[in-house]
Amino acid sequence: MTTLPVPRGPRSRGPGKAPSASAGTAIHDSRLDWRRIAYNGLVSRSIDDIEEATNKNKSGTARENLILYQFSARGHEVAEVILGALIDHRHDAASAYYRSRPLLLSLGLSIEDAFASPLGRAGGFSDGRDIGVVCNLPNREGPIVLPMSGDVGSQYTPCAGWAQSIRYRTEVLGDESWNGAMGVVLGGEASVATNGFWSALTIATTLSLPMLFYIEDNGLGISVPGELQTPGGDIATNLAAFGNLLVRDGDGTDPAETARLLVECVDHVRAANGPALVRLTVPRLCSHSGPDNQRGYRSDAEIASDAQRDPLPRLRAHLVPAVLSEKEWSALEAEVARDVQAGLAAARARSNPDPSTVARWVYADDSPDSPEAYGGLSRVERTALGGSTSAAPTKDVVRFAEAVRRTLRHELEVNPKVVVFGEDVGRKGGVHLVTEGLQKNFGAGRVFDTSLSEEGIVGRAVGMAISGLMPVAEIQFRKYADPAAEQLNNCGTLRWRTANRFAAPIVVRMPGGFGKDVGDPWHSLSDEVRFAHAYGWQVAIPSNAADAVGLLRSAMRGPNPTIFFEHRSLLMTSDGSTRYPGDDYLVPFGSAAIVRQGNDITVVSWGALLHRCADAAEQFEGRVDLIDLRTIAPWDRATVLASVKKTGRCLIAHEDNLTAGFGAEIAATVAKEAFWHLDAPVDRIAVEDVPMPYHPVLLDAVLPSTESIAARIDALLSV
Ligand SMILES: Cc1ncc(C[n+]2csc(CCOP(=O)(O)OP(=O)(O)O)c2C)c(N)n1
Numbered sequence: 001m002t003t004l005p006v007p008r009g010p011r012s013r014g015p016g017k018a019p020s021a022s023a024g025t026a027i028h029d030s031r032l033d034w035r036r037i038a039y040n041g042l043v044s045r046s047i048d049d050i051e052e053a054t055n056k057n058k059s060g061t062a063r064e065n066l067i068l069y070q071f072s073a074r075g076h077e078v079a080e081v082i083l084g085a086l087i088d089h090r091h092d093a094a095s096a097y098y099r100s101r102p103l104l105l106s107l108g109l110s111i112e113d114a115f116a117s118p119l120g121r122a123g124g125f126s127d128g129r130d131i132g133v134v135c136n137l138p139n140r141e142g143p144i145v146l147p148m149s150g151d152v153g154s155q156y157t158p159c160a161g162w163a164q165s166i167r168y169r170t171e172v173l174g175d176e177s178w179n180g181a182m183g184v185v186l187g188g189e190a191s192v193a194t195n196g197f198w199s200a201l202t203i204a205t206t207l208s209l210p211m212l213f214y215i216e217d218n219g220l221g222i223s224v225p226g227e228l229q230t231p232g233g234d235i236a237t238n239l240a241a242f243g244n245l246l247v248r249d250g251d252g253t254d255p256a257e258t259a260r261l262l263v264e265c266v267d268h269v270r271a272a273n274g275p276a277l278v279r280l281t282v283p284r285l286c287s288h289s290g291p292d293n294q295r296g297y298r299s300d301a302e303i304a305s306d307a308q309r310d311p312l313p314r315l316r317a318h319l320v321p322a323v324l325s326e327k328e329w330s331a332l333e334a335e336v337a338r339d340v341q342a343g344l345a346a347a348r349a350r351s352n353p354d355p356s357t358v359a360r361w362v363y364a365d366d367s368p369d370s371p372e373a374y375g376g377l378s379r380v381e382r383t384a385l386g387g388s389t390s391a392a393p394t395k396d397v398v399r400f401a402e403a404v405r406r407t408l409r410h411e412l413e414v415n416p417k418v419v420v421f422g423e424d425v426g427r428k429g430g431v432h433l434v435t436e437g438l439q440k441n442f443g444a445g446r447v448f449d450t451s452l453s454e455e456g457i458v459g460r461a462v463g464m465a466i467s468g469l470m471p472v473a474e475i476q477f478r479k480y481a482d483p484a485a486e487q488l489n490n491c492g493t494l495r496w497r498t499a500n501r502f503a504a505p506i507v508v509r510m511p512g513g514f515g516k517d518v519g520d521p522w523h524s525l526s527d528e529v530r531f532a533h534a535y536g537w538q539v540a541i542p543s544n545a546a547d548a549v550g551l552l553r554s555a556m557r558g559p560n561p562t563i564f565f566e567h568r569s570l571l572m573t574s575d576g577s578t579r580y581p582g583d584d585y586l587v588p589f590g591s592a593a594i595v596r597q598g599n600d601i602t603v604v605s606w607g608a609l610l611h612r613c614a615d616a617a618e619q620f621e622g623r624v625d626l627i628d629l630r631t632i633a634p635w636d637r638a639t640v641l642a643s644v645k646k647t648g649r650c651l652i653a654h655e656d657n658l659t660a661g662f663g664a665e666i667a668a669t670v671a672k673e674a675f676w677h678l679d680a681p682v683d684r685i686a687v688e689d690v691p692m693p694y695h696p697v698l699l700d701a702v703l704p705s706t707e708s709i710a711a712r713i714d715a716l717l718s719v
Contacts, residue, residue: 027259034323040081042336044102048072067118070290071133075283077102078311079252082259086266091181092143095159098133100186111343121350127499128353138374138501147502149490153194157456159185160200161463163209172445180270182210190221193229199456204275205244212269213277218284223297236279244274252280253311255318283309361500364559373503375466385557392582400576401434403545407552410583412442420447422474454484462491465504478512479525491561492536507555507562515568519699524692526655529662531563532633538589539633541565543610546578550587567608575611590634598624601649609653616710632662641673648679649716658686680719685712
C-alpha cells in the first residue's frame with residue numbers, strides 16, 4: 001500500500017499543485033476500491049443522463065415532467081466518489097450540497113432513493129417534502145450525511161459543529177471510538193464568498209478541528225464567474241497565508257492526482273493536525289439546474305471545450321488496463337445499466353407521498369409509531385433525566401440571572417452532553433454574567449467562548465446537536481441573532497424536511513427587550529414574533545426566575561429546538577425574582593400561568609410587561625384575570641379562551657411591535673373562537689411600530705406603562 005508522506009504541524013503548507021501521477025497509474029491505498037469508485041461514478045452519470053433525457057426534449061420544454069427540480073453532478077462525479085471512498089470512519093460526517101449525489105451514492109444512498117426523491121415519491125430522505133437532491137443520510141453504524149439545505153454556504157458551520165463534537169467526544173467524554181473521525185464539507189467555488197464558509201473556516205482553524213473543506217471549482221456560480229467570488233478565482237492561492245490550514249489544489253478530473261491530494265488531506269485531518277482545504281477544478285458539463293439553459297453566459301465553444309475535460313473517460317483511461325481489463329470495464333458498465341434501470345423501476349413504482357401526513361414532524365412526535373430521529377438526546381436519555389412539574393421551592397430568593405445560571409449548572413452536572421457557549425460566555429461569564437463561574441466549574445471544553453459569528457454559533461450548535469450533544473448557545477442580544485437567521489430557520493425546519501430522520505434540538509438563549517431605564521435599537525429589540533412565525537421552534541419568554549428555571553430545563557431535556565428569551569429588565573432586578581423552585585422543576589411548553597383572578601376582563605401578557613400589567617390590575621380588585629403566557633410557541637389557547645369566555649373582554653399587552661406582533665395572533669383567535677362571549681372589542685397595547693429609542697423620555701413614550709395599561713383596562717371595562 002502506498003500512501004504519501006503526511007505533513008505534520010499546525011502551520012499551513014500553502015497551496016501547491018501536487019506532482020501529476022503518470023498516466024494510467026492507480027494510487028494504491030486499501031481505502032480506494034477503484035472498481036467501486038468507477039461503479040459509483042458511472043451510476044451517478046447514468047442517473048443524470050436519464051433525468052435530463054426524460055425531463056426535456058431538444059427544445060428544452062418539459063416532455064415527461066418527472067423531476068420537478070433537476071440538478072446534475074455531471075463533471076463533478078469522479079472526484080466526489082474518490083472522496084466518498086475515504087469517508088470511512090464510523091463517526092465521520094459529510095455536509096454536502098445539491099451537486100453531491102455522487103458522494104451520497106458512495107456513502108450508501110440507494111439508486112432507488114436517488115431516483116425516487118427527485119421524483120417526489122413517498123419515503124426516502126424527505127418523503128416528497130424537499131427537493132430531491134437536497135438530501136441526507138442517517139446511519140447509526142457508519143458515516144452520515146448531515147441534512148442539506150438549499151441556501152448556498154449554510155452547509156459549512158454545522159460541519160464545524162460536528163468536527164467540534166468529535167473533539168468533545170474524545171477529549172471530554174473520553175470516547176476513543178471517535179478518535180480519527182472527521183467532518184467533511186463540500187461546496188462550490190461560489191460558496192467561498194458566503195458568511196458560512198468564513199465562519200466555519202475561522203472555527204476550524206482557531207480550534208484546530210478535524211475538518212476537511214472540499215471545494216469543487218467549476219468556475220461558475222450559476223452564471224457568475226469564480227473571479228467575482230474570490231480574487232483571481234482561486235481560493236486555494238488566496239488562503240496560502242491562512243494559519244493552521246493545510247491547503248491543496250489540483251485537477252479534479254485527474255483520478256490519480258485527486259486521489260493523492262485527498263488521501264493527503266484526509267490523513268492530515270485524521271491525524272489531528274488540524275483542518276485542511278482542498279480545491280479541485282472540475283468542469284460543469286451541464287446547465288446549473290433543470291430550468292437553466294446557459295444562454296447568455298456560456299458560448300457553445302466554451303461548452304465544447306469543457307466537454308473535453310470530462311472526468312469519466314479519464315477515469316477509464318486511468319483504470320483500463322492497469323486495474324481493470326477491457327472486459328471487466330464493459331461488464332461494469334453493463335452492471336451499472338442493469339442496476340440503474342432496476343432502481344428507476346422501483347422508484348417509479350413507489351406511491352406519491354400521503355398529503356394527510358404533511359404536517360407531521362414540524363415538532364417531535366413521541367408517539368410509539370414515530371421512529372427516533374438521528375440527533376439530540378435519545379428518548380432513553382431524556383427519560384432518565386426525568387424532572388417534575390411540581391416546584392420544590394428552596395428558601396433562597398433568586399434573581400432571574402441566578403436562576404438561569406443555577407439551571408445551567410445543574411444540567412451540566414447531570415448531563416455530560418450539555419455544552420454552553422457563545423461570545424464572552426467562558427472567561428467573563430457572559431456580558432450579562434449569566435454564565436459567570438461555569439467555565440471554572442466545568443472547564444473550557446464544556447463552557448466556552450466562540451468567535452464573533454452568530455451564524456457560527458448557531459450552525460455549530462446544529463452540528464453538535466445532530467451528533468447527539470445538547471448545545472446551549474448564547475446570543476449576546478436579541479438583535480444579534482440577525483446574522484444567524486439562516487441557521488435558525490434551517491434548524492427549525494430540519495426535522496420536518498427530513499421526515500423525522502434528523503433532529504437538532506438546541507437551546508438558543510438571548511437577552512432582549514428594554515433594560516432598566518435604558519433602551520436603543522440594538523440592545524433592546526424583542527421581536528419574538530419572528531420566532532413564533534418560524535417553523536419548528538419553541539419560544540419561551542419567562543417573566544420570573546421560577547418559570548425561567550422550569551422552562552429552560554424543559555428545553556434542555558426536550559426534543560425540540562428552543563428560543564429562550566431572557567428579558568434584560570428582569571435579569572438583575574427584583575421584578576423577576578422568586579424563590580428557587582428546585583433542581584428538578586419543569587414547566588411544560590404551552591402552559592400559561594393565571595397570575596391573578598378576576599371576572600370582568602382577561603389580560604394576556606408575557607416577559608417584562610407582565611409585571612406592568614400586574615401593577616395595573618391591582619387598581620381593579622377582583623376584576624382582572626391576568627394570564628402570563630410564558631411561551632408563545634406553542635401558546636396556551638385553551639387557558640386564554642376559557643378565561644375570555646368567563647370575562648367577556650380581552651386585552652393583550654406586549655413590548656414587540658403592534659403590527660403583526662404576537663398579540664395579533666391571539667386577538668384573531670379570541671375573535672373567532674370566543675366571539676359570542678365578547679362584550680367588548682379585543683384590544684392590544686404594544687409598542688407602536690417604532691424601534692426602541694435611547695433616551696429614557698423617548699423610551700417611556702413608546703413603552704406601554706402601568707398607567708397606559710390601566711387606562712386601556714378601564715376603557716374596556718366601560719364598554
Ligand atoms: C444563500 C443563497 N443565495 C443564492 C442561492 C441561489 N443559488 C443556487 S446555486 C447558486 C450558485 C452556487 O454556485 P457554486 O457554489 O459554485 O456551486 P455549483 O452550482 O457551481 O456547484 C446560487 C447563486 C442560494 N441557493 N442560496
